[in-house]
Amino acid sequence: MAGQIPLDWKRGFTLDFALYGGYSKGAISTKRSLSQMKGMFADAAAYERALQAGDPLVYEFYELGAPETSNDLAFGSSIVYPGKVGNEYYMTKGHFHTILETAEVYYTLSGEGFMLLENPEGDNSLQLLSPGNAVYVPPRYAHRTINTGTAPLVTFFVFRGDAGHNYGAIETKGYRKLVIEEPDGKFQTVDNPKWGN
């Protein structure tokens, strides 16, 4: 999992965190295009129409291959591109941590959007992602990044090295809530008509 830049997880390191360029040299990139987001958006017909027009990149994230231990911290960056499927904004799939009782911090570097939080019992909230804001994702909460702006939404994240990602529950049931754009251009949170189906 080591990148091209030697990262000394035992003795420490300094990283040039240039997100779009040099940073990617030492990082492991994961890209999700629209075709890889099947079933994630509520409006299936709009999703099919959007795919016929192409297969744009919806989001990507960069990781550094941190040791997967409870003592280390994994960190990296996430970039969600601007766009919509129907009236639903581009977003990440979202995930729980495999070790559910582990938290995470996101710091917004550029762009505008929200972090949708939801725990297994259904408690949820929307946290603002705006440059200079830090969002605390508490233990047990699934988290999804949503770009409601017109520029890429770039965040820095850090979480416990062994926390892991659990996408399964989100991919099968979705979230209880959606963030959509109203005709007047304002965003709104609504119940997900597909939840649990």
Ligand code: NI
């Ligand atoms: Ni996470």
